[in-house]
Amino acid sequence: MATALTHLPRALAGVLAATARESGHRIATNTAVSGLDWPADVLVAFLGRRPTILQVAPLAADGEEIRAQIAQALQHGLDIVWFTPEAHDPPWLPHVPAVRVIAPARPGEGWHAQAAVQRLTTDACTCGPAWGHGIHRAWSAPEPVPLAAMLDDLLAGRLVHATVQPDLPGRRFTAWARNQDVRAEADHLRTLAAGTRELTDAAKASTPYIPLPEGRPAAPLGRLLEAARRWARHKTGVVCHIETASADWMAGGFVVTPSRRPPGSALPPVTALVRPLPHEADWTSELSTVPVLVGSPEEYFTLRRTAPAAAQIHIL
Template sequence: MTTALTHLSRVLAGVLADAARETGHRIDTNTAVSGLEWPADVLATSSSRRPTILQVAPPAADSEEIRAHTAQALQHGLDIVWFTPEAHDPLWLPRVPAVRVSVPARPGEEWTAQAAVQRLTAEVCTCGPAWGHGAHRAWALPEPVPLAAVLDALLAGRLVHATVQPDLPGRRFTAWARNQDVRAEADHLRTLAASTRELTDAAKASTPYIPLPEGRPAAPLGRLLEAARRWARHKTGVVCHIEIASADWMAGGFAVTPSSRPPGSALPQVTALVRPLPHEADWTSELGTVPVLVGSPEEYFTLRHTAPAAAQILIL
């Protein structure tokens, strides 16, 4: 298996060089680069942008090595994008600018970038009149894109990777996104936050969107409740379920509760509350002590406008 992947890696490096050359860049292959302790598989340079290394990750690459090489390239004024022909996402893939490619089934067919680029979409709000957001913006699940098209956009600077935007408020894309979509989301979130005068740390660090397994319904509320169950399972270590809230302090939200409580457990009766109604929320009650889970930046800011600074509101 390793031998086959090594061969694929060499083939992929050649494909990257040819595709990058088609974009009009000068290409150097397997070349030493000043300041780097390792050769660049493909170094793409042009007169309008700083050089970019297109590097094929070795089979079973170590995450720390990948991140160290990435940091070294950036420190020397070079952009770097990693590529892997592995069939499944390696652990390091979401932590650096990277693309997983799919090998064509037959010679001459296109190489494809798997789950590489996400689009910003808008959908009519279905949260009900109590919320009144108008529309939700969300990042669509990434779709396969021809590798040549991704390279053309990457080398022209038309794509932004999630890892190089640490301060972007409400960042929710997890791969690559178009510059105009990234700007549109940032502007949208700043508009939502305008009445609070500043963007909060919770919005800046909003958690990535967690897609449902294939075959499961993806309606906004169903998606949020499923994400809430998984969040609670990770948080408490036990299986949790969703109940229709009955207590007044829950403000019409959905309660996330442990399905079982081990003897002597210190787990709270209510692990979290999902989407309480903003016009009914009394933050001086127990609501102010329970994590509140919402499904979008729109919901986050609608609640944040009325909540005290100490309230814990998380976007799933």
């Protein structure tokens, strides 16, 4: 297995070069580039656009090395996209423009980009009459696509990576998305934010979307409650459970509490509140000090309209 993995980067570089060439692009392979301390695996030149480097990540590369090479490329007017074999799962992968690639299982089959592209979808609102949004916009789970098709869209400028997007609440896609979907979401968020106070730094730091494990149901409320449990476990370090709210200040939401609080523990009795009702929320109460968890940008902006700037509202 180790030997096969060692040979994959070289094979992958050849596939990237051949695919880009077959799409009609001018390329250079394993070439020195002015200003860079390392050779570009595949350098793609465009007329009137910044060149793009398609680079296969060394198996031993760490995040610091990857980020340094990205900064160097950008400084010299080059875009860069990293590729790595499916069996290699480095910790830096979600944080840079990168693609995990699946090698063909049998001769003659094509290469695929694993969990690469997300779509913006619209679903009827199921939050109940108190929310009254009509529809929700949401990002699909990352879908695998043929590597040739993804490279064609990527080199044509039709794909955008999540890491290069503005840090706006509700921006939940985690991989690559089509430009028109990114623009549609941005327009939607601007509409939602209209009439609200200027977004604060705390609002911009909203928790990103937490996907469900594969095979789990994704009903809007069920997905949100499961994500809330995992969010609370990450924050507290202990298993948390969810129960129906009883106190008036909880505004009809669901309460997330630690399943156990050891004697002398500093854990608060309420870890978070899930989806309180906007028309019942009293932000002068304890609600102002408890993290509030919601499931969509629509819910975020509905609550943000009346909440104080310091309120902790997170999108899961």
